[in-house]
Amino acid sequence: MQNTDAVRFRGVSFRYGQVRAVSDLDLTIPCGQTVALLGPNGAGKSTTIAMLLGLLAPAAGRVELFGTSPNAASTAGKVGAMLQETELLPRVTVAELLAFVRRLYPHPMPLDELVRLADLDGLLGRRLEKLSGGQSQRVKFAAAIAGRPDLLVLDEPTAAMDVESRHGFWRAMRRYAREGHTVLFSTHYVEEADESADRVVVVAGGRLIADGTPAAIRRSVATHNVGIAVPVEGTAGLDRLPAVTAVEIRGDRAYLSTDDADATVLALAASGLLHELEVRGARLEDAYLALTAGDGTEPILEGAQR
Numbered sequence: 001m002q003n004t005d006a007v008r009f010r011g012v013s014f015r016y017g018q019v020r021a022v023s024d025l026d027l028t029i030p031c032g033q034t035v036a037l038l039g040p041n042g043a044g045k046s047t048t049i050a051m052l053l054g055l056l057a058p059a060a061g062r063v064e065l066f067g068t069s070p071n072a073a074s075t076a077g078k079v080g081a082m083l084q085e086t087e088l089l090p091r092v093t094v095a096e097l098l099a100f101v102r103r104l105y106p107h108p109m110p111l112d113e114l115v116r117l118a119d120l121d122g123l124l125g126r127r128l129e130k131l132s133g134g135q136s137q138r139v140k141f142a143a144a145i146a147g148r149p150d151l152l153v154l155d156e157p158t159a160a161m162d163v164e165s166r167h168g169f170w171r172a173m174r175r176y177a178r179e180g181h182t183v184l185f186s187t188h189y190v191e192e193a194d195e196s197a198d199r200v201v202v203v204a205g206g207r208l209i210a211d212g213t214p215a216a217i218r219r220s221v222a223t224h225n226v227g228i229a230v231p232v233e234g235t236a237g238l239d240r241l242p243a244v245t246a247v248e249i250r251g252d253r254a255y256l257s258t259d260d261a262d263a264t265v266l267a268l269a270a271s272g273l274l275h276e277l278e279v280r281g282a283r284l285e286d287a288y289l290a291l292t293a294g295d296g297t298e299p300i301l302e303g304a305q306r
């Protein structure tokens, strides 16, 4: 039977001396998925990516890409990567770099397609050292996809980019993903995971602590937040209303986290406390903060396989 998974980690661990960077990681990514690896500093994202690319060997467990070893998958041209520390050569133009990289592959992407996908219109004659931060990231992206890899791996690709460059970069990434490729990217930015990934894997302290669609992860914390004007009667008792899990007072507003917004709003109305109501769903950021505030030992898992 054909193996259709792009990535498989089974019981993978890695240590730097005494530091346990990745602990007992199980992760399967089917072909075609775009997965965000989200986690705070030191969570183990770069170490996970280094093992995935065959740059580090796991101390325990097994990593497979397309049913083979990471090195075999890379040699077969199935993997493209954009890593954090890569520096572009000076005095070389964008066109020269891309011509060089394209020659490394038996079936490279046509140059005009590469320029379109990576948003490099008008930049081919530019020297690499004259590019802005966002432009050089898009050139690195173009170099990573030049061989049309089945799996594209991006380690914090938008670190140090301004907001506009970030949007441009993710547009380029989504165009590549829409062509049916598998993409794994790491990020600190929760909104990038929310907007650009089919699935979010949250890691902290080297452990996987949540895995699901952005919507499923949002649902794993209080589902709604109900805001009202602070009642003239005071705020006592708000935390005992049906389904309320927490109450926060900000200025003249009271915000109630609730598992059942309908029950909470009906109870507020029955008590005559319903003034200037606002109700919103939990944001992925709320879920992320709640998840990473713990010690990371209680995994929340929800299958997000397509």
Ligand SMILES: Nc1ncnc2c1ncn2[C@@H]1O[C@H](COP(=O)(O)OP(=O)(O)OP(=O)(O)O)[C@@H](O)[C@H]1O
Residues within 6 Å of the ligand: 016, 019, 020, 021, 039, 040, 041, 042, 043, 044, 045, 046, 047, 048
């Ligand atoms: N070369 C190294 N030597 C020793 N410890 C390391 C080394 N590289 C990483 N670590 C430690 O391993 C843990 C995981 O680091 P890793 O870089 O994988 O995390 P990360 O999630 O990528 O962090 P960041 O978002 O800051 O890049 C951290 O505690 C880090 O300090």
